[in-house]
Amino acid sequence: MYSASDLRKGLKIQIDGEPYIVVDFQFSKPGKGQALYRTKLRNMITGNQFDRTFRSNDKFEKAQLEERTMQYLYSQGDEFHFMDTKNYEQVVIMREQMGNDVNFLIDNMEVQILLFNNNPIGVTLPNFVNLTVIKADPWAKGDTSGSDSKPVTVETGYMLQVPPFIGEGDKIQIDTRTGYYMTRVKE
Amino acid sequence: MLFEAGLEKRAALIQAIRAFFIDRDYLEVDTPYRLPVLIPEAHNEPVKSGDHFLQTSPELCMKRLLAETGCSRIFQICKCFRHKERGDRHLPEFTMLEWYRTHCDYHALMEECEDMILEVYGAIGHKSSAQAKGSTINLQKPWDRLTVADAFDRYAPVSMVKALEQDSFDETLCRYIEPKLGLSKPLFLYDYPVKLGALARSKKEDPSLAERFEIYMAGLELANGFSELIDQSVQQKRFEVEAELISKKGRTTVELPLKFLSSLPKMEETAGIALGVDRLAMVLFEAEKIDQVVTFVPEDL
Numbered sequence: 246m247y248s249a250s251d252l253r254k255g256l257k258i259q260i261d262g263e264p265y266i267v268v269d270f271q272f273s274k275p276g277k278g279q280a281l282y283r284t285k286l287r288n289m290i291t292g293n294q295f296d297r298t299f300r301s302n303d304k305f306e307k308a309q310l311e312e313r314t315m316q317y318l319y320s321q322g323d324e325f326h327f328m329d330t331k332n333y334e335q336v337v338i339m340r341e342q343m344g345n346d347v348n349f350l351i352d353n354m355e356v357q358i359l360l361f362n363n364n365p366i367g368v369t370l371p372n373f374v375n376l377t378v379i380k381a382d383p384w385a386k387g388d389t390s391g392s393d394s395k396p397v398t399v400e401t402g403y404m405l406q407v408p409p410f411i412g413e414g415d416k417i418q419i420d421t422r423t424g425y426y427m428t429r430v431k432e
Numbered sequence: 433m434l435f436e437a438g439l440e441k442r443a444a445l446i447q448a449i450r451a452f453f454i455d456r457d458y459l460e461v462d463t464p465y466r467l468p469v470l471i472p473e474a475h476n477e478p479v480k481s482g483d484h485f486l487q488t489s490p491e492l493c494m495k496r497l498l499a500e501t502g503c504s505r506i507f508q509i510c511k512c513f514r515h516k517e518r519g520d521r522h523l524p525e526f527t528m529l530e531w532y533r534t535h536c537d538y539h540a541l542m543e544e545c546e547d548m549i550l551e552v553y554g555a556i557g558h559k560s561s562a563q564a565k566g567s568t569i570n571l572q573k574p575w576d577r578l579t580v581a582d583a584f585d586r587y588a589p590v591s592m593v594k595a596l597e598q599d600s601f602d603e604t605l606c607r608y609i610e611p612k613l614g615l616s617k618p619l620f621l622y623d624y625p626v627k628l629g630a631l632a633r634s635k636k637e638d639p640s641l642a643e644r645f646e647i648y649m650a651g652l653e654l655a656n657g658f659s660e661l662i663d664q665s666v667q668q669k670r671f672e673v674e675a676e677l678i679s680k681k682g683r684t685t686v687e688l689p690l691k692f693l694s695s696l697p698k699m700e701e702t703a704g705i706a707l708g709v710d711r712l713a714m715v716l717f718e719a720e721k722i723d724q725v726v727t728f729v730p731e732d733l
Contacts, residue, residue, distance in 0.1 A: 250516045271519060271520065272517065272518060272519025272520070272521075272522055273519070273521075273606045274475070274517060274522065275602050275605045275606055275610065275653065276646050276653055276656040277473075277475070277624075277628050277629065277630070277644075277656065278475060278601070278602040278605070278628065279474075279475045279602050280475065280516075280517065281602055281603060281606055283606070283607075298603050298606075298607070302681070
């Protein structure tokens with residue numbers, strides 16, 4: 246159990262059966278008044294954020310969270326299937342929980358799956374992935390229009406801006422946290 | 433951690449405070465930090481020191497000095513300790529300026545606060561305005577004065593009386609009112625509900641209110657002052673109520689400060705105030721966090 250005085254940014258707690266992360270925290274104590282622990286909480290399943298103020302006698306359970314390394318297998322409709330490489334246990338994550346990460350998933354990719362009470366609630370990809378460009382306009386040599394980027398499409402269907410010298414078949418590194426192009430990868 | 437420039441500014445501030453009180457014939461005192469018995473305060477958790485406690489404020493000893501020695505004006509700059517208080521505006525060990533003046537009430541004390549802070553600002557080379565959170569605070573007298581009840585009516589969705597009934601006074605004050613106080617001029621918030629001023633005299637015209645005030649600058653609470661309660665039996669009853677609350681919260685049984693209580697009848701009409709020196713430094717030096725104005729914070733040690 247945590248008490249209010251344990252609250253700090255990043256702490257993960259359980260309220261009414263759901264996991265929350267403290268995203269902002271402020272200790273307040275009006276003169277001669279009681280200690281107040283003012284927080285901004287984010288529901289780790291729905292992503293909803295709200296403000297909540299606690300008093301010093303409030304107690305919380307620790308959120309039962311576990312992170313496991315799993316391999317991406319395949320997707321079917323809105324379901325994304327992953328497998329624990331140690332015990333071959335499989336879990337399913339829905340598209341809405343995947344968010345933008347669907348843009349960077351390739352078969353057999355190793356990811357971190359976050360489990361709450363043994364239910365998968367989130368996925369963390371490696372910070373950088375290498376993806377093949379499947380569609381790009383050719384680089385018009387001598388183009389002096391001053392444009393320093395052009396759009397391409399990678400194997401997952403994701404579109405992004407890259408430098409003009411990138412062509413179809415090139416492998417590029419992308420930062421999964423921002424979705425931005427990092428560099429061309431030589432193989 | 434403070435480096436040389438910060439240390440110099442902090443030293444100048446403390447020396448300017450000291451000079452102000454010495455110039456006004458206040459006697460500087462230094463009372464013990466370790467005490468066998470404290471003021472019973474449900475919301476201040478003391479730090480134990482062997483079979484004693486570290487003071488949460490120097491109030492008990494300073495008031496006994498007034499009562500038992502006949503001193504009429506005393507001040508002290510000292511450390512106070514409150515367990516587990518840590519945030520951008522709180523440290524578990526912090527520097528307090530506390531002063532008392534006999535034949536004085538809380539309104540006269542408010543005027544002295546205006547003089548003190550204005551003079552300290554001047555002494556450390558500031559003009560008569562302070563910058564905080566992007567706005568300019570004009571320090572020229574008179575500062576703004578607002579009763580607690582009016583502050584609730586002006587800024588909060590509930591009245592003071594309603595907030596007390598709903599047990600949401602502190603939350604409402606923090607959320608809706610404090611951030612609005614003292615933005616263009618320092619502000620005295622005054623006339624608190626009597627149950628929020630355990631050592632303050634109640635108002636003759638309205639005994640549900642205590643003659644207590646707080647100073648706010650840039651939404652930051654700097655000081656708590658009041659006309660002292662010198663009625664021994666009323667004070668004892670208030671302590672008993674508070675001691676009961678503490679027992680209910682599960683802390684050990686609380687002894688009452690009997691020597692303090694028995695000295696009260698000898699005390700003259702007095703007003704006193706406690707001002708957080710680190711908080712004043714925050715406003716003066718435009719610091720967002722208390723960490724920026726003290727030598728070391730607990731995490732540095």
